[in-house]
Amino acid sequence: MSNENTGSSDKLLPLISHPNDPRGESTDLLLRKHLTDVGTRAIEVASNLGSTSRRALQIAANLHDFGKITPAFQRHVRQEYTHRGPSWERHHARIGAFATFYALGELGIDNPDRIAATLAVARHHGSIPDVISYLKEDVLEYETSNEHVVQQIQSIDETWPTAADELLSTVTDGVISWAGFRDTVLDGELTRQLEEAISATDEQFGVTAISTAAIPEETYDRFYRFWSALTFADKTHAAGITRYQPQPFEKPLHQLTTKIKSLQAATGDESLTAELTEARERARQQAHQMLATIDSVPAPRSESSVQPTSGEQLTLTLPTGLGKTFTGLSVALDIQDRLHNCVESNQNGTSPVIYALPFTSIIEQTRSQLEDPTLWGADPTGRKFTVHHYLSETRTDVDTTSNGEVDDSAASDDSSRNYHPAQLLGEAWQSGVVLTTFVQLFESITRPSSKTAMKGAAFENAIIILDEPQALPPRWWPAVRRCCKLLREEFGATIISMTATQPALFDIDDSDSIELTPGSAELYDRFERVTYDIDQSVWNYRNNDGTTTAPVSYSSAASDVVASLAGSNPSTLAVCNTVRSAHQLYDAVTTAIESPVKLGEYIEAALSELGPDARLSLEQGGTDIATDEQSPTAPSYEELAATVRDRLPPEKPIVSCLTGEHRPYDRQVLIELMHELTTDSQPFVLVSTQAIEAGVDVSFQTVFRDLAPIPSIVQAAGRCNRSFEWGRAGGDVSVWRLAPPENSHQDPATSVYERGRLPDHLTTVVEVLREVTDSKTAIPERVIANDAVEKYYDRLHEESPGEKRLATYINECRGAALSNERLIQETNTRDVICPVTTAEQSVLDRVQEAFATGDEATGYRLLSTLENCRVSIRPRTESFQNAMEPLDEPPSNEGTATVYRLDDSSTKWYSPEIGISWD
Numbered sequence: 001m002s003n004e005n006t007g008s009s010d011k012l013l014p015l016i017s018h019p020n021d022p023r024g025e026s027t028d029l030l031l032r033k034h035l036t037d038v039g040t041r042a043i044e045v046a047s048n049l050g051s052t053s054r055r056a057l058q059i060a061a062n063l064h065d066f067g068k069i070t071p072a073f074q075r076h077v078r079q080e081y082t083h084r085g086p087s088w089e090r091h092h093a094r095i096g097a098f099a100t101f102y103a104l105g106e107l108g109i110d111n112p113d114r115i116a117a118t119l120a121v122a123r124h125h126g127s128i129p130d131v132i133s134y135l136k137e138d139v140l141e142y143e144t145s146n147e148h149v150v151q152q153i154q155s156i157d158e159t160w161p162t163a164a165d166e167l168l169s170t171v172t173d174g175v176i177s178w179a180g181f182r183d184t185v186l187d188g189e190l191t192r193q194l195e196e197a198i199s200a201t202d203e204q205f206g207v208t209a210i211s212t213a214a215i216p217e218e219t220y221d222r223f224y225r226f227w228s229a230l231t232f233a234d235k236t237h238a239a240g241i242t243r244y245q246p247q248p249f250e251k252p253l254h255q256l257t258t259k260i261k262s263l264q265a266a267t268g269d270e271s272l273t274a275e276l277t278e279a280r281e282r283a284r285q286q287a288h289q290m291l292a293t294i295d296s297v298p299a300p301r302s303e304s305s306v307q308p309t310s311g312e313q314l315t316l317t318l319p320t321g322l323g324k325t326f327t328g329l330s331v332a333l334d335i336q337d338r339l340h341n342c343v344e345s346n347q348n349g350t351s352p353v354i355y356a357l358p359f360t361s362i363i364e365q366t367r368s369q370l371e372d373p374t375l376w377g378a379d380p381t382g383r384k385f386t387v388h389h390y391l392s393e394t395r396t397d398v399d400t401t402s403n404g405e406v407d408d409s410a411a412s413d414d415s416s417r418n419y420h421p422a423q424l425l426g427e428a429w430q431s432g433v434v435l436t437t438f439v440q441l442f443e444s445i446t447r448p449s450s451k452t453a454m455k456g457a458a459f460e461n462a463i464i465i466l467d468e469p470q471a472l473p474p475r476w477w478p479a480v481r482r483c484c485k486l487l488r489e490e491f492g493a494t495i496i497s498m499t500a501t502q503p504a505l506f507d508i509d510d511s512d513s514i515e516l517t518p519g520s521a522e523l524y525d526r527f528e529r530v531t532y533d534i535d536q537s538v539w540n541y542r543n544n545d546g547t548t549t550a551p552v553s554y555s556s557a558a559s560d561v562v563a564s565l566a567g568s569n570p571s572t573l574a575v576c577n578t579v580r581s582a583h584q585l586y587d588a589v590t591t592a593i594e595s596p597v598k599l600g601e602y603i604e605a606a607l608s609e610l611g612p613d614a615r616l617s618l619e620q621g622g623t624d625i626a627t628d629e630q631s632p633t634a635p636s637y638e639e640l641a642a643t644v645r646d647r648l649p650p651e652k653p654i655v656s657c658l659t660g661e662h663r664p665y666d667r668q669v670l671i672e673l674m675h676e677l678t679t680d681s682q683p684f685v686l687v688s689t690q691a692i693e694a695g696v697d698v699s700f701q702t703v704f705r706d707l708a709p710i711p712s713i714v715q716a717a718g719r720c721n722r723s724f725e726w727g728r729a730g731g732d733v734s735v736w737r738l739a740p741p742e743n744s745h746q747d748p749a750t751s752v753y754e755r756g757r758l759p760d761h762l763t764t765v766v767e768v769l770r771e772v773t774d775s776k777t778a779i780p781e782r783v784i785a786n787d788a789v790e791k792y793y794d795r796l797h798e799e800s801p802g803e804k805r806l807a808t809y810i811n812e813c814r815g816a817a818l819s820n821e822r823l824i825q826e827t828n829t830r831d832v833i834c835p836v837t838t839a840e841q842s843v844l845d846r847v848q849e850a851f852a853t854g855d856e857a858t859g860y861r862l863l864s865t866l867e868n869c870r871v872s873i874r875p876r877t878e879s880f881q882n883a884m885e886p887l888d889e890p891p892s893n894e895g896t897a898t899v900y901r902l903d904d905s906s907t908k909w910y911s912p913e914i915g916i917s918w919d
Contacts (some may be wrong), residue, residue: 003516011478012508014028014030014031014165015030015032015068015069015074015079015160016028016030016031016033016068016074016077016078016167017028017029017030017031017034017035017065017068017077017238017875018034019077019078020076020811023573024472028731029238031068031069032167033355034065034237034238035061035062035063035065035066035167035171035527036062037237038061038062038065038230038234038237039056039059039061039062039171039194039233039665040059040232040859041058041061041232041236041237042057042058042229042230042232042233042243042531043057043058043061043229044226044233044252045229045232045457045460046226046229046460046479047460048461048492050458052109052113053113053222053308054112054852055107056104056114056116056226057115057120057226057229057230058171059100059103059104059107059117059118059119059171059172060104060117060118060120060166060226060230061229061230061233061234062171062829063096063099063100063103063121063167063168063171064093064096064100064120064121064168064230064233064234065092065096065097066092066095066096066099066150066164066167066168067091067092067094067095067096068092068165069160069163069167070089070092070095070137070155070156071088071150071155071156071159071160071554072089072090072152072155072507073086073089073090073092075090075617076090080753081572082468088148089151089155091127091146091148091246092141092460093121093123093124093125094122094139094148095149095152095153096122096184096861097118097119097121097122097181098149098181098190099168099802100117100118100121101114101115101118101190101193101194101197102176102180102181102184102185102190102257103116103168103171103172103175104118104180105175105193106172106176106180106358107172107173107175109242110224110751111194111197111215111216111219112215112216112218112221112223113214113222114197114652115131115197115198115219115223116222116223116225116226116227116347117137117226118194118220119131119223119226120223120226120227120228120230121230122139123227123450124227124230124231124234125450125452126450126817127448127449127450127784127815127816127819128220128223128224128227128813128815128818129446129815129816129821130813130814130815130817131198131215131219131813131814131815132198132210132211132212132214132215132812132813132814133219133816134211134507134816135194135198136198136210136454139194140191140194140195143178143191143451144191146772147818148582149185150186151183153181153182153186153343153835154186156178157178157182157626160180161178161179161182163621164178165179165438166176168181175865177703178532181646182835183611184468184783184819185424187279195210198209198210198211198214198215198733199214199880200213200214201630210393212812212813212814212910215317215813217811218489219488219813220486220811220812220815221486221489221490221720221810222490223813224445224448224453224456224486224490225456225490225491227448228448228453228454228455228456228459229456229457229459230245231450231451231453231454231456232428232454232456232457233457235424235454236424236425236428239424239516241424241845244425244428244430245350245430247856248817252531253464258474262858263823264412264653272724272727272728275526275527276321276322276527276723276724279523279526279527280323280326280327280557282323283322283323283327283329283517283520283523284320284323284326284327285325286516286517286518286825287316287330287331287516287517288330288331288334288800290514290515290517290518291331291334291338292335292515293514294312294314296310296311296492296494297335297338297494298338298339298341298342298502299338310488310489310492311461311488311489311491311493311494311495312358312488312494312495312514312631313484313488313489313494313495313497313506313512313513313514313635313829314494314495314513314514314515315496315497315498315501315502315506315513315514315515315516316331316496316497316498316514316516316517316541316911317357317499317500317502317515317517318517318518318520318523319500319523319524319527319529319785320500320717320718321527321529321722321723321724322520322523323389323501323525324499325366325467325498327516327517328496328498329353329355329465330518331496332353332355332463332465333353334756335351335463335494336350336351336352336432339351339461339883346347349589349901350432351460351461351462351463351646352429352432352433352434352458352463353429353432353433353434353462353463353464353465353864354429354433354434354436354441354459354462354463354464354465355433355434355435355436355465355467356436356440356441356457356464356465356466356467357435357436357438357467357468358436358437358438358468358471358472359471359660359691360446363435363436363437366435366887367763374497380550384487387606387854400654404625405412406727410656426831427451427454427455427459428454428455428456428458429453429457429458430457430458431456434458438466438472438823439823440821441464441821442476442479442480442483444819445483445486445487446479446483446806446809446810446818446820446823447819447821447822448815454862455685456491459491459493460492460493461488461491461492461493461494462487462491462493462494463493463494463496463503464493464494464495464496465496465498465706466495466496466497466498467498467499467501468498468499468715468716469497469498469499469502470499470501470502470503470505470712471715472505472710472794472821472823475803475808477822478803478804478806478807479504479803479806479807479821480505480808481505481807482810482811483810486504486810488756490805492838496516497513500714500715500718500785501710501711501714501715501789503566503711503784503793510731521782523787524781524782524786525667526726526784527724527728528729528780528781528782529717529720529722529724529728529729529730529731529781529782530655530703530717530720530721530729530730530731530732530733530781531729531731531733531778531779531780532733532734532735532778532780532781532783532784533554533733533734533735533776533777533779534734534735534776534777534779535731535734535735535736535737535776536549536776537550537551537552537707537736537737538707538735538736538737538766538769539766539769539770539776540584541737541762541763541766542762542763542766543675550739551736551737551738551739551740551747552736552737552738552739553588553739554584554585554739554741555587555588555592557574557588557704557736558588558589558591559592560594560704560736561574561585561589561592561685561704562593562653564587564701564702564704564732565653565683565685567679567701568681569681569701569726570683570684570701570702571677571678571679571680571683571684571685571686571701571702572684572685572686572700572701572702572703572704573685573686573688573692573700573702573703573704573716573719573720574589574687574688574703574704574705574745575687575688575689575690575693575703575704575706575716576687576689576706576748577690577706577707577708577738577748577749577751577752577753578689578690578736578741578748578751578752579660579661579916579918580690580741580744580748580918581706581738581741581748581917582657582659582689583657583659583741583914583918584741584742585687585738586655586657586687586914589655589685590655593653593685594717595652596652596653596654596655597648597649597652597653597654597655598655598656598913599644599648599654599655599670599677599913600666600670600912600913600914601656601913602644602647602648603640603644603666603669603912603913604836604911604912605647605669606640606643606644606647607640607739607836607837607912608837609834609835610635610838610839612616618852629817637665637668637669637884638672640669641673642670643670644669644673645673645677648682650682651682652682653675653682653683653684653685654682654684654747655684655686655687655814655913656673656674656685656686656687656690657684657686657688657913657915658669658670658685658686658687658688658691658692659688659691660689660690660691660915660917661871661873661912661915662691662871662912663834663836663868663869663870663910663912663915664867664868664870664910665869666836666915667691667866671696671698672684674698675698678698679699679725680700685825686700690717692706692716692717693712693716693718693719693876696719697722697831698719698722699719699720699721699722699725699728700719700720700721700731701720701725701730701731701732701735702720702731702732702733703716703719703720703731703732703734704733704734704735704736705717705733705734705735705736706735706736706737706738706748706749706750707735707736707753707762707765708749708765709753709761709765709792710765710768710769710784710788710789711789711792713733713735714784714785714789716733717731717733717781717784717785720732720733729781737749742915747760750762762785764792764795764796765792767795768788768791768792768795769784771791772784772787772788772791780891803821806818806821809821827871829873829874830870830872830873830874830875830884830900831870831872831899831900832870832872832873832884832899832900832901832902833866833869833873833887833899833900833901833902833910834869834870834871834902834910835845835862835869835901835917836869836910836912840866840869842900843862843865843866844866844869846858846862846886847862847863847866847900848887851887851888856888859887859888862887863887863888865900870899871910871915873916877918880902880909880916880918881902882908883902883904884900884901884902884903885900885901885902885903886899886900887899887900887901
């Protein structure tokens with residue numbers, strides 16, 4: 001123990017959990033009040049736990065900061081004293097975990113609740129470890145050798161044993177005492193109990209040892225739920241937030257229903273329009289009627305309905321153009337309304353609707369639908385709607401000590417109190433509707449930190465929409481199934497898998513999914529939008545003798561694209577598998593067309609004319625990023641798109657390029673322009689990567705798709721004749737296999753889709769196509785969208801069931817192993833700010849100056865205003881790597897930068913025309 005005696009114990013009273021805010025905006029937070037209130041708040045968050053689990057969570061929350069009763073911590077947390085002893089003396093999480101384990105044992109609460117609650121307290125400032133190795137090595141073995149908790153208990157016993165006794169006795173209704181806890185720790189009995197709790201007997205050899213076999217498979221689920229509820233309750237209480245429950249939309253559901261009924265597609269054929277409208281409404285009504293058959297969904301406004309303790313796995317399968325997004329959101333909000341009005345509901349809040357999409361790049365279109373004042377009217381600045389993806393995050397890391405214990409003494413001081421409440425609640429998804437990505441959703445479960453754990457509080461009875469789940473990588477399917485099981489069974493969440501090509505993702509789960517629109521397959525015959533052609537380069541991709549047919553050259557592909565621009569209202573989309581391939585095809589098309597109109601050049605010209613105070617925003621008006629003042633005349637992307645459209649020369653073919661390496665702002669301008677250009681009389685060509693395939697509601701007459709998995713081909717076809725602008729079966733979809741781009745020895749399809757565990761993936765694709773049709777031309781839509789997709793998923797499950805080890809990590813509670821796995825396998829990706837306007841360049845200079853002088857708060861605040869200028873890329877050339885300059889790297893060069901700028905003094909790396917240039 002340290003001999004540091006600065007400040008008598010009397011001067012360190014009353015006991016506090018958090019110090020006076022240095023900004024003078026709050027007073028010291030008393031320890032007893034913090035523990036009591038966090039306990040109450042935690043069980044409010046985890047509202048539908050069973051009584052035993054509820055009791056375990058409340059005790060854990062009541063004791064999570066029990067270790068702050070040590071004199072070392074009380075000196076450390078007060079500014080007038082300086083603690084000169086070793087840092088472990090002021091750590092509080094581990095002794096709190098010991099107290100929790102002891103209390104639950106005395107109350108007869110066993111695993112998984114006992115071990116889950118203990119871990120939640122031990123790690124409430126850290127991440128989830130590999131539980132068995134953590135408890136064995138970092139807790140049991142370390143404490144046996146060093147006795148840090150023993151020494152902390154002796155210190156408490158010398159100063160405030162009465163206060164400790166009152167805390168322990170109060171939270172357990174007098175069942176346990178300080179003396180009992182103290183003696184159990186000092187004589188080693190507590191560590192023996194902990195070792196016994198995580199030990200199992202090998203049936204073959206009869207040896208008892210610490211093992212993952214000792215903990216139930218649902219331990220991770222319960223730990224994650226306890227941990228997220230505790231972390232949320234702790235941080236929001238420390239931050240002084242009193243209103244934290246998600247709020248539902250105020251617009252009544254019947255108003256939304258009326259609006260959705262009124263939506264009609266401009267097909268140019270009145271009878272087809274009427275038929276489409278009728279089919280959309282029938283599908284929507286059928287989906288709502290199916291809710292009556294689902295036990296976990298309460299009846300609407302029924303006095304007898306109660307909150308469900310487990311959720312269902314629902315699917316919503318509708319062909320493109322049949323109102324899938326509107327139907328899915330309508331059903332989700334209906335479930336939300338029913339849950340909010342059931343008897344056991346917490347009327348102060350609501351169950352969030354969490355809408356997850358595959359990519360950040362397609363979030364904005366769904367966002368605009370949610371913000372449409374004639375529909376849902378969501379306000380992203382209020383508490384009823386949150387948009388959350390990686391561009392909106394800030395980075396907060398917590399250090400870990402050599403013995404695996406989080407340095408929680410630093411985290412106790414001000415990490416929560418210095419958070420802005422709106423930021424804290426936004427990152428915790430405490431909104432009526434949350435719009436996010438698959439990465440944010442699933443990695444918040446598999447790779448959680450104390451920061452991302454806040455999201456777990458939003459999963460309680462949540463309605464989670466997975467839009468286009470076929471975009472999830474197959475290797476992750478077992479982990480996704482396991483995560484969805486956790487969400488349904490632990491949190492009572494309802495999951496809606498929503499797509500035109502439903503993957504067999506949940507077909508081998510331990511619970512049957514429920515289709516909300518059974519019989520929707522017949523709609524493909526009634527509303528056939530496209531026919532398919534399979535190019536010879538695909539049909540004979542790999543012959544029986546092992547040879548392959550030559551791929552299509554870029555000059556030949558460009559000739560086919562130009563030839564498709566015949567007839568009235570011609571528009572063509574060509575989807576490539578890589579950025580380099582898209583760039584090369586774009587160059588070939590612009591070369592093949594005489595005097596093409598390059599759309600990106602016109603966008604850049606319009607941007608260059610904006611003044612130094614202009615703010616580029618995905619919203620109207622807003623705050624000027626250069627002056628921090630209101631700038632209501634700043635152009636929105638719709639306004640800039642209108643300016644560009646007015647300047648385009650008539651009649652000549654317009655050509656554009658779109659990849660994932662375009663800035664969000666430029667991407668939205670392009671999409672806005674596409675809505676008009678794709679159905680205009682002026683010929684239009686877009687060369688794109690897969691960024692166009694999901695969630696982008698644009699429609700072309702002709703689509704070319706480089707060889708890809710069948711669901712991706714169908715997704716590309718979803719951008720063709722989307723709303724029957726060219727009549728029934730008026731869209732043409734061709735599948736070819738493009739040649740390797742320059743300086744590459746492998747064609748893009750092979751390089752992208754035959755990596756890792758799927759070496760013969762494309763062979764499977766071609767074999768399935770041959771199985772479902774004998775013809776290579778004019779193939780009906782249903783044959784590909786239904787028959788081929790179903791056979792493809794059957795084959796995929798037979799040949800590659802995915803990475804089962806990811807689900808095993810969850811079952812064995814191996815958090816550290818999970819943290820090394822990424823949903824999207826991108827190596828060495830970097831976020832780069834790409835300014836185009838004078839105003840953006842000015843703000844970027846201020847960002848760099850702020851970080852260079854150590855003013856991180858200002859740096860990150862200004863950086864958040866440049867989200868629409870940020871591009872996430874993997875540097876592919878040495879010259880590009882050398883041009884990257886770190887923005888937020890610490891002045892001492894310790895640590896890693898997360899955002900970069902580009903030195904463009906000699907090379908123009910970015911343009912709205914093609915995005916990042918690698919040549």
